[in-house]
Amino acid sequence: MSSKIYEITVIGGGAAGMMSVNRAILNNDEVLFFPGDAKTQKRSRARWVKKVDNVPGLLGLERAITDSNKVMLDWLQANTLSEKKLHLKSQESIKSIRKIMMGDKNIFELTSFKDETFLSEYVVLCTGMMDVQPVINETIRPILPFANKQLALYCLRCDGHLNVGKTLAVMGETNSAAWVAVMNYERYQLPKVILLTHGKTPKYSQEILELLAMYKIEVHESPVKEILGDAKEKILKSVVLESGQTIACESLFVSMGVMVYNELAVALGASIDERGFVVTNNTGETTIDHLYVAGDLRANAKKQIYTAWDQAVDCLDHINQRLRSERREKNLREYRKNLAGLSEIK
Secondary structure, three states: OOOOEEEEEEEOOOHHHHHHHHHHHHOOOOEEEEOOOHHHHHOOHHHHOOOOOOOOOOOOOOOHHHHHHHHHHHHHHHOHHHOOOEEEOOOOOEEEEEEEEEOOEEEEEEEEOOOOEEEEEEEEEOOOEEEOOOOEOOEOHHHOOOEOOOOEEOOHHHHHHHHOOOEEEEEOOOHHHHHHHHHHHHHHOOOEEEEEOOOOOOOOOHHHHHHHHHOOOEEEOOOEEEEEEEOOOOEEEEEEEOOOOEEEOOEEEEOOOEEEOOHHHHHHOOOEOOOOOEOOOOOOEOOOOOEEEOOOOEOOOOOOHHHHHHHHHHHHHHHHHHHHHHHHHHHHHHHHHHHHHHHHHO
16 A cells, blocks of 8 residues: 555546536646446446537537546646646546545545555545446346437437427436426327336326326336337337236336446545435535545536536545645744744744
8 A cells, every 4th residue: 555645536437527527627626536437337327428509519429428528538638737736547447445544634545456555535426326227138238229319218308309299208217207207298298198107107296197197198017028119210119018018118217216437535524415315415425434425426506417527526625625725834834943943942
């Protein structure tokens, strides 16, 4: 284990992670960056999301988040500020984290999957979440050709506009899934909306039941057996149920919950909400001192690229304020000591 203590460590290479690194460097702070290895990157929403229609500057990119992040990282690595400040650990992920005492400092000890150990004064977690995929015939493969290719969608705020004029099927049995169906109908006046609970019995609130009836939103409980269409041609035709019924639809919305990548925060004892998202204050700091969260992992926040950027800036500016305060106090002590020495000489 190196005895070097890095000022800041950023874990996660999505929108929040990349903006955290950018802000740290622009603040002239030292940052150790773990964008993730092949396994963690594959399971990230940043790699999953392709086209983005609601963020200026990303509209024309094929892989909006990963492409823009690469541009930002290339720019940072060429920036003179980064020469001694940016420590990039490509294709490396953190598997465990704990707090230890070193002298009078309570710092983080991080261990990578390569069994390398690092020390850091501050940590910013940007490990995010992933949408739960429907298991069809014991595998998620049937949904993958359509996923995030503007045929199977996951975020109403990001992609709801793509459903305009289309017959929409929403997969999910919860009240939240039903609200997705209702909101799509209300917002875009769709010709038809269908709810597919994929073999589970829904337990809707009375309000939802009334809205489903009013908007004539059908509910089908039979499991999905097959998804028909041509992903390469960007065509979705229908969903076949195990009951034998074929549900015609031109768009599919998956609303089956999320997997929250909170393991490192939980290991440190940080507070999480009932869904597993990490609770923070308005600066992004968790209930663990010097541990911050930005992006989709954060509780009570929009799961959007622009909010991830904003949260990252808040986190890193607050850390910078604390680092500057520490340096200032140290400098003041030295300054006062020197003044006192000069006075004694006189």
